Amino acid sequence: MTEDRAPLVEVRGLGQRFRAGPVRLFGRTPQVVAVDEVDLRIHEGEVVGLVGESGCGKSTLGRTMVRLFEPTSGSITFAGEDITHVRGKRLRELRRDIQFIFQDPSSSLDPRRRIGSLVAEGLEIRGGIPAARRAEMVAEMLDRVGIDPGMARRYPHELSGGQRQRIGIARALILRPRFVVTDEAVSALDLSVQSKILNLLRELKDELKLTYLFISHDLAVVHHVADRIAVMYLGGIVELAPAAELHRRPLHPYTMSLISSIPEGRLAGTEPHRTVRVEGDPPSPVDPPSGCRFHTRCAFARPERCATEKPVLRQLGTGHSVACHFAEEIADGTVTARSAPVPAGPAVPNRTVPDGPHDKLNVAARQLP
Numbered sequence: 001m002t003e004d005r006a007p008l009v010e011v012r013g014l015g016q017r018f019r020a021g022p023v024r025l026f027g028r029t030p031q032v033v034a035v036d037e038v039d040l041r042i043h044e045g046e047v048v049g050l051v052g053e054s055g056c057g058k059s060t061l062g063r064t065m066v067r068l069f070e071p072t073s074g075s076i077t078f079a080g081e082d083i084t085h086v087r088g089k090r091l092r093e094l095r096r097d098i099q100f101i102f103q104d105p106s107s108s109l110d111p112r113r114r115i116g117s118l119v120a121e122g123l124e125i126r127g128g129i130p131a132a133r134r135a136e137m138v139a140e141m142l143d144r145v146g147i148d149p150g151m152a153r154r155y156p157h158e159l160s161g162g163q164r165q166r167i168g169i170a171r172a173l174i175l176r177p178r179f180v181v182t183d184e185a186v187s188a189l190d191l192s193v194q195s196k197i198l199n200l201l202r203e204l205k206d207e208l209k210l211t212y213l214f215i216s217h218d219l220a221v222v223h224h225v226a227d228r229i230a231v232m233y234l235g236g237i238v239e240l241a242p243a244a245e246l247h248r249r250p251l252h253p254y255t256m257s258l259i260s261s262i263p264e265g266r267l268a269g270t271e272p273h274r275t276v277r278v279e280g281d282p283p284s285p286v287d288p289p290s291g292c293r294f295h296t297r298c299a300f301a302r303p304e305r306c307a308t309e310k311p312v313l314r315q316l317g318t319g320h321s322v323a324c325h326f327a328e329e330i331a332d333g334t335v336t337a338r339s340a341p342v343p344a345g346p347a348v349p350n351r352t353v354p355d356g357p358h359d360k361l362n363v364a365a366r367q368l369p
């Protein structure tokens, strides 16, 4: 992706904190640091995938970017306009250009309203479109997302999960937005339905010239649709690279662990270079670890540096950035895993590893003390 043209969406130092519990009169009220100083640029026509474990802040980042939340720090620029704090009329106008597709269409579709009326909602709010034209536009959009326009009089509960997600997509796209955030858009669906919805999203992107931030906890799903992938851990982006490059040459131990956990065969055309396992749950975002937030689970961590100094996201190749102090050394094998024998349990299968420096690093990580 060319980096020199102006991005459609850009966030700088974006932060989102939530209060965690009641306000304390004395001492600091605890806060969840859901998104921590994120920088990200998304170009027109691009699909950027955002992956990471549950609770790492993906949804919050996506919702903040489309201004469902007002950020607590940093800035958001859309098509050259600073939209960080826009409100009222301008924020409502922005809804034409920026939309969000939710994971669970059932909960975002009012069960008392008919499909046609649900899809037309954005047009009604926008106003100025005669009812007959609105009905036409709804029929066209339903047809476009693979729903028979004759079903416009049905209610959401009469549809399957996949059909409901198609309605969710139609609702988001009826105003012809330019930027769409999809949040776990296929996670609640059966595998066979997932691939149909992913194909639909891809076709619509080309046809309607959309730009996506595609959020999913599933790296294999993201790999199918994304041009670039951002890997998120405990509020921050730890690696960002073109999709193929990320799978060929992951540089962050956390990304390696995500790739290692994908069952063989789900990532066509890629071979994991090593097996890196990460154990335990992520630490609490209320009290995140010092230094590198991943150091408490990283087999390569050198506490003297990793526990004290926060790594910045730095570029290590064309369009490939990583936030790890030792990325080069891990890649060339001069920093190896502080690995102990893998605890008893099912062995991690060794996979076919291509020649190269990564061969040295077929390790299984354990949780560090």
Ligand SMILES: Nc1ncnc2c1ncn2[C@@H]1O[C@H](COP(=O)(O)OP(=O)(O)OP(=O)(O)O)[C@@H](O)[C@H]1O
Residues within 6 Å of the ligand: 018, 019, 020, 032, 033, 034, 052, 053, 054, 055, 056, 057, 058, 059, 060, 061, 217, 285
């Ligand atoms: N409105 C809120 N108030 C307080 N804490 C919140 C709020 N929304 C999110 N959080 C917290 O912020 C952190 C990030 O949550 P978020 O939902 O963004 O993560 P996620 O990566 O999208 O996970 P999931 O896929 O499970 O939704 C979590 O610790 C979550 O509990």
